[in-house]
Amino acid sequence: MKATEGGQQMTVKRPKLKRSIIDCDIHHYTGMNVIKPYLPREYRELVDTYGAALPGGMHFNGGVGGRMVDSFPPAGGPAGSDLAYMQEHHLDPHNVEYGILTGEGMGMHGTINHDYAAALCTATNEYTIEHWLAQDSRLKGSVFIPKQEPNLSAHEIDRIGGRADIAQVIVSSGSIFPYGNRYYNPIYEACVRHNLPFTIHVGGEGSGVNAATTGAGYVTHYIESRAARPQVMMAHLASFIFEGVFERFPTLKVVLQEAGVFWIAPYLWRLDQDWKALRVQTPWVKKKPSEYFRTNMRVTTQPIEITPNREVFDQMMDSIFAKETMMFCSDYPHWDFDSPLKALPKLDDELWDRVFYQNAADIYSLPVRKAESEGKQS
Numbered sequence: 572m573k574a575t576e577g578g579q580q581m582t583v584k585r586p587k588l589k590r591s592i593i594d595c596d597i598h599h600y601t602g603m604n605v606i607k608p609y610l611p612r613e614y615r616e617l618v619d620t621y622g623a624a625l626p627g628g629m630h631f632n633g634g635v636g637g638r639m640v641d642s643f644p645p646a647g648g649p650a651g652s653d654l655a656y657m658q659e660h661h662l663d664p665h666n667v668e669y670g671i672l673t674g675e676g677m678g679m680h681g682t683i684n685h686d687y688a689a690a691l692c693t694a695t696n697e698y699t700i701e702h703w704l705a706q707d708s709r710l711k712g713s714v715f716i717p718k719q720e721p722n723l724s725a726h727e728i729d730r731i732g733g734r735a736d737i738a739q740v741i742v743s744s745g746s747i748f749p750y751g752n753r754y755y756n757p758i759y760e761a762c763v764r765h766n767l768p769f770t771i772h773v774g775g776e777g778s779g780v781n782a783a784t785t786g787a788g789y790v791t792h793y794i795e796s797r798a799a800r801p802q803v804m805m806a807h808l809a810s811f812i813f814e815g816v817f818e819r820f821p822t823l824k825v826v827l828q829e830a831g832v833f834w835i836a837p838y839l840w841r842l843d844q845d846w847k848a849l850r851v852q853t854p855w856v857k858k859k860p861s862e863y864f865r866t867n868m869r870v871t872t873q874p875i876e877i878t879p880n881r882e883v884f885d886q887m888m889d890s891i892f893a894k895e896t897m898m899f900c901s902d903y904p905h906w907d908f909d910s911p912l913k914a915l916p917k918l919d920d921e922l923w924d925r926v927f928y929q930n931a932a933d934i935y936s937l938p939v940r941k942a943e944s945e946g947k948q949s
Contacts, residue, residue: 587664589666592665592928593932594667594670594671594899595826595898596873596900597661597667597901599651599703601675601676601695601698606691608698609698623678625682627678627779632906637906638650642660642904642908644656650904651903654706665901665911668940669932669937671711671738671739671935672711673770674699674715677772677774679691680719680745680774680775681775688723689726695715696731699712700731700736711937714728714739714741716728716741718746721758722757724758725757725761728740728765732761733765738767738935740770742770742772743781744830745774745775745781746781746807749807749809749810749814751810751812751815752810759816759819766936768869770826773804773828773830776799777790784796800830805834807827808838815856818856826934827870828870829873829902835891842860843860864892868896869934871897871898871900872897872900872914873899888922894926898930899926899931
């Protein structure tokens with residue numbers, strides 16, 4: 572990439588990852604200014620007159636507006652808005668063979684106006700297909716859905732879910748009900764029809780129609796909302812299992828994204844213990860909760876907790892079945908971006924390959940590496 576020193580341009584060489592990876596969380600810019608042309612005329616006129624009319628922005632963020640300082644395109648514009656700069660800044664130096672796009676902002680998931688939410692999701696999806704997926708075959712899209720209206724959500728999944736460049740369905744962790752509730756069944760039926768995982772990305776908690784940030788109510792500071800993210804994912808995880816979603820939809824895969832990782836281990840221990848004591852109340856739950864997690868749920872690395880020592884790290888990785896369940900994500904271009912060169916301690920080759928490539932390739936139905944003879948871990 573180019574930088575300036577004393578008025579002279581110089582080339583800054585970024586470290587390059589030797590083996591290719593799959594990055595499961597790349598936030599391309601999807602602000603109103605770029606998706607508005609894809610809205611129906613009536614909504615474009617309403618937005619021009621009254622603004623976006625969406626909930627969100629409850630707390631301060633980190634970095635520069637929540638983004639890395641060097642992630643803004645040199646030619647101008649928001650971080651994540653310029654494909655060429657993203658290629659130069661992230662995709663190429665980090666050898667991203669496939670990247671899953673997850674957009675920016677989930678205000679549509681908190682509005683009570685279901686038709687408007689559906690129009691925003693369709694506009695986001697169409698913009699992404701035309702301006703990103705069609706321009707770089709490494710990139711795969713997420714189906715944004717108006718999850719507060721499951722029938723409209725299923726319609727949007729059916730509309731584009733069969734495309735080869737679509738990898739998953741995505742929703743915010745902020746929700747009206749925990750996601751195991753049968754209210755959402757039409758969404759899971761559509762996911763299964765198209766063999767698409769259902770990804771829950773943090774965001775939207777306590778915003779608009781969504782439930783409060785925590786079980787104790789709303790929080791004051793951004794750091795508190797980050798601390799509360801595992802609580803929200805805990806509720807969704809337990810709901811999927813004890814509401815029997817994986818018995819009704821045994822092939823459904825669910826991804827928990829950007830809420831941390833190692834809290835899952837003691838939580839599964841607790842769920843298994845309580846299931847043994849209370850299983851008479853949920854006889855449809857045929858297996859231990861940890862077994863459903865292992866077969867039907869996946870977790871992404873960012874932001875992985877820093878353990879006191881390597882021994883604890885290895886124990887926690889084993890406890891969450893990381894060789895089968897963990898997938899790498901960078902969260903580019905957000906301020907807490909995790910470089911694949913630095914995100915994790917050194918892993919043995921097999922585990923590295925599962926976390927940084929193969930687990931994602933399996934769940935997103937992506938090909939094996941283009942070059943199986945690539946070098947060892949950088």
